[in-house]
Amino acid sequence: MLDKLDQKIINYLRDKGEVTLAKAVSDMDVVKSTLFYKLENLVKLGLVRKRIFSKRTVVYILEERGKLELFIKNHTEKLNDLLFQKKINFKNKPSLVFVDAYILPERYIKILSKNFDVKYFSTAESYIDSAKFVSRAKDADIVVCFSSTSLDKETLDKCRNLKYIISPTLDVSYIDLEWCEVKGIKVLHLSDENSYKRNARREFVFAALLSLLRPIKYSSERLKFGGEFVYDDIQSFELGGKKVGVVGVKREGSMIIPVLKLFGCEVLASTTASSNVEPFDVGLKKFVSVKEIIEQADIVIFPEELEVKMDISKFLNNRLKPDFLLFLTHSVTYDVKKLKKLLDRKVLLGVFIDYYPDLFGIFKNFTKSKYKEIINLENVIITPEIGFYTKEAMERNYDQTYKIIQSLNF
Amino acid sequence: MKIICSDPPYLFPEYVEQLKSLGVFVYEEFPKDKEELIKRCKEAEVLIVDPMTKMYFPDVLSQCPDLTAIITTSIGTDHIDVNYCKESNIKVINFPGYNAVSVAEHTFTLLLSLVRQLVPYSDKVRSGVWNNSGYKTFDLNGKVLGIMGAGSIAREIARIAVNGFNMKVNSFTRNPNSERAKDLGINKFLSLEELLKTSDIIVAALPHTNETNHILNSQNIATLRPSAIIVNVGRGGVIDTEALADALLSKKIAGAALDVIENEPFDLNNASDKIKSMFKLENVIITPHLAGSSHDANINLNKQLIEVVKKLLN
Numbered sequence: 001m002l003d004k005l006d007q008k009i010i011n012y013l014r015d016k017g018e019v020t021l022a023k024a025v026s027d028m029d030v031v032k033s034t035l036f037y038k039l040e041n042l043v044k045l046g047l048v049r050k051r052i053f054s055k056r057t058v059v060y061i062l063e064e065r066g067k068l069e070l071f072i073k074n075h076t077e078k079l080n081d082l083l084f085q086k087k088i089n090f091k092n093k094p095s096l097v098f099v100d101a102y103i104l105p106e107r108y109i110k111i112l113s114k115n116f117d118v119k120y121f122s123t124a125e126s127y128i129d130s131a132k133f134v135s136r137a138k139d140a141d142i143v144v145c146f147s148s149t150s151l152d153k154e155t156l157d158k159c160r161n162l163k164y165i166i167s168p169t170l171d172v173s174y175i176d177l178e179w180c181e182v183k184g185i186k187v188l189h190l191s192d193e194n195s196y197k198r199n200a201r202r203e204f205v206f207a208a209l210l211s212l213l214r215p216i217k218y219s220s221e222r223l224k225f226g227g228e229f230v231y232d233d234i235q236s237f238e239l240g241g242k243k244v245g246v247v248g249v250k251r252e253g254s255m256i257i258p259v260l261k262l263f264g265c266e267v268l269a270s271t272t273a274s275s276n277v278e279p280f281d282v283g284l285k286k287f288v289s290v291k292e293i294i295e296q297a298d299i300v301i302f303p304e305e306l307e308v309k310m311d312i313s314k315f316l317n318n319r320l321k322p323d324f325l326l327f328l329t330h331s332v333t334y335d336v337k338k339l340k341k342l343l344d345r346k347v348l349l350g351v352f353i354d355y356y357p358d359l360f361g362i363f364k365n366f367t368k369s370k371y372k373e374i375i376n377l378e379n380v381i382i383t384p385e386i387g388f389y390t391k392e393a394m395e396r397n398y399d400q401t402y403k404i405i406q407s408l409n410f
Numbered sequence: 411m412k413i414i415c416s417d418p419p420y421l422f423p424e425y426v427e428q429l430k431s432l433g434v435f436v437y438e439e440f441p442k443d444k445e446e447l448i449k450r451c452k453e454a455e456v457l458i459v460d461p462m463t464k465m466y467f468p469d470v471l472s473q474c475p476d477l478t479a480i481i482t483t484s485i486g487t488d489h490i491d492v493n494y495c496k497e498s499n500i501k502v503i504n505f506p507g508y509n510a511v512s513v514a515e516h517t518f519t520l521l522l523s524l525v526r527q528l529v530p531y532s533d534k535v536r537s538g539v540w541n542n543s544g545y546k547t548f549d550l551n552g553k554v555l556g557i558m559g560a561g562s563i564a565r566e567i568a569r570i571a572v573n574g575f576n577m578k579v580n581s582f583t584r585n586p587n588s589e590r591a592k593d594l595g596i597n598k599f600l601s602l603e604e605l606l607k608t609s610d611i612i613v614a615a616l617p618h619t620n621e622t623n624h625i626l627n628s629q630n631i632a633t634l635r636p637s638a639i640i641v642n643v644g645r646g647g648v649i650d651t652e653a654l655a656d657a658l659l660s661k662k663i664a665g666a667a668l669d670v671i672e673n674e675p676f677d678l679n680n681a682s683d684k685i686k687s688m689f690k691l692e693n694v695i696i697t698p699h700l701a702g703s704s705h706d707a708n709i710n711l712n713k714q715l716i717e718v719v720k721k722l723l724n
Binding site for chain 1: 511512515516518519520522523525526527528529531532534535536537538541542543546547548549550551560569570573574575576618660674675676677678679689690695696697698699700703704705706707
């Protein structure tokens with residue numbers, strides 16, 4: 001998918017015509033390696049052409065398709081169509097299968113049924129194993145999969161008819177994209193730019209954060225079970241005045257920083273090399289490293305998917321500074337036993353987990369998984385990946401997904 | 411100046427020591443009865459009191475001939491006969507707004523926990539049910555928040571709601587005017603009836619007075635939207651609890667989050683069957699009047715109390 005920097009490059013090439021890498025670096029003030037990889041990727045996508053005059057002189061020129069892209073950059077489904085050059089002509093109504101609990105509302109299914117042979121499973125689960133996926137998808141031309149299982153090489157090989165995978169998500173790391181490329185399976189997913197879940201996720205971060213600082217769950221349940229109406233033994237904290245570390249600012253991170261500041265927090269944030277978010281974009285003077293965040297912050301939030309997965313187990317020791325950790329991403333792993341020790345010793349005062357790096361393998365027996373160490377602790381709140389899900393977010397999701405499917409109707 | 415702390419102060423130990431070093435005499439247990447309280451107070455020129463002891467009324471205060479001021483470690487003053495104090499030239503010093511930030515944060519804690527169903531879904535996971543299908547909730551973004559009240563707490567709630575969550579905020583108060591609305595940062599003041607009809611979420615941040623007693627009752631709760639949610643962080647007596655229970659049990663409203671409730675300290679074992687049933691609902695959260703008592707708010711109160719005592723001594 002093209003991000004803001006890609007589009008900035010395309011705009012630049014439209015204005016300048018032919019440019020060398022050095023000229024582009026100087027004009028655009030982007031790190032050379034970042035710009036190089038971006039340009040090469042755009043060449044690979046067929047939006048930019050490369051001409052080599054000599055070993056030292058390589059120029060980049062915008063292709064006609066790239067010019068076309070400028071006119072339709074806000075239309076996700078058409079952009080996806082462009083990115084995949086080969087259109088597939090179906091002789092009959094293509095088979096469209098919703099393999100898991102994600103199903104479009106009836107009003108969309110009715111329209112799609114005119115051009116697609118639609119199948120869905122009303123008792124579908126949020127997570128399914130590979131065998132179930134294959135049994136449902138094996139004859140499908142198009143599947144709609146809401147990241148309910150790992151679509152690895154083995155699974156994909158068993159779906160011989162499969163031509164399109166539509167993932168109504170922003171993240172497709174559960175799909176072996178390289179193998180899809182080899183097999184000619186097109187993968188289409190939702191756009192980051194008009195993220196369907198932007199408000200849902202932003203608000204959920206604060207639901208999680210505030211419920212950790214003020215033990216709502218514990219105090220409410222205690223009263224509901226007839227406990228004493230006292231608060232002397234309940235330790236609660238204000239968010240205002242705390243130093244909050246945010247790891248990742250490409251998406252959710254950049255949305256929560258202004259609200260954290262509104263609550264009176266001092267914010268430290270880290271970013272990845274390929275992110276084109278600048279500190280001033282999020283009201284900060286500079287970005288810091290993850291290590292600095294973990295050494296200085298009172299609270300650390302992992303709010304979004306990261307380009308490179310991260311293991312923070314090495315930081316989980318008695319010298320850990322943060323009192324609260326929030327894991328709202330699939331990208332971060334940690335030693336659960338170490339977490340427990342720190343919670344028991346009150347080095348850590350609370351943990352919130354909504355997204356899990358290794359869920360596919362454990363969701364059926366979650367209470368017997370490694371998380372059993374912490375699942376029943378009072379100061380741990382674990383929820384089943386509900387952070388993205390609100391009525392408004394799903395309406396936007398359904399609309400965007402429907403448009404993607406409709407764009408396949410040729 | 412004889413300053414007596416007639417109730418054990420709800421202060422951190424280092425601040426109790428500071429009080430003692432200023433010459434304040436501090437009792438470390440609550441008085442057993444009125445007679446003991448009178449014994450403690452009768453020589454005081456200034457009393458420092460706790461809202462838990464609800465006995466600072468004429469029968470006690472009239473026994474304190476030298477009393478010139480009462481400092482209460484709270485916002486509310488319903489444990490003191492303020493009118494008697496006014497007539498007797500006894501200054502009543504409280505700390506309005508010391509915990510406005512804490513209460514506002516707790517309001518959003520209650521609201522977001524309720525709306526995002528953190529408690530029931532966390533419980534499901536603990537019991538081995540991993541399923542997020544069937545989960546239904548909504549964004550706060552764009553929703554209408556109706557605040558009953560227009561004090562420092564309402565201001566803080568409005569600030570966060572408008573600027574943090576893009577909500578539209580209206581308010582109800584006895585003394586509305588457009589200048590005050592602007593100062594509060596809200597859209598406009600409405601009558602109570604209009605507020606209840608037009609709001610997605612109602613936050614009650616009112617003190618409990620004769621005027622506000624059961625201001626939310628069976629009649630006007632019935633005018634709320636079926637999707638409406640009530641949050642109470644003011645005083646329990648503002649809402650008729652039985653009426654609220656009726657509305658929740660018959661699904662006339664979508665949920666309630668209460669930090670305060672009538673007849674505190676609340677004992678579920680002595681509550682009516684209806685109220686007991688209400689508390690079994692997943693869409694009801696209750697916390698034990700802890701909105702204003704965050705660690706940080708308490709530090710703030712402790713500091714302010716010491717400053718007041720120092721000023722009086724000077």
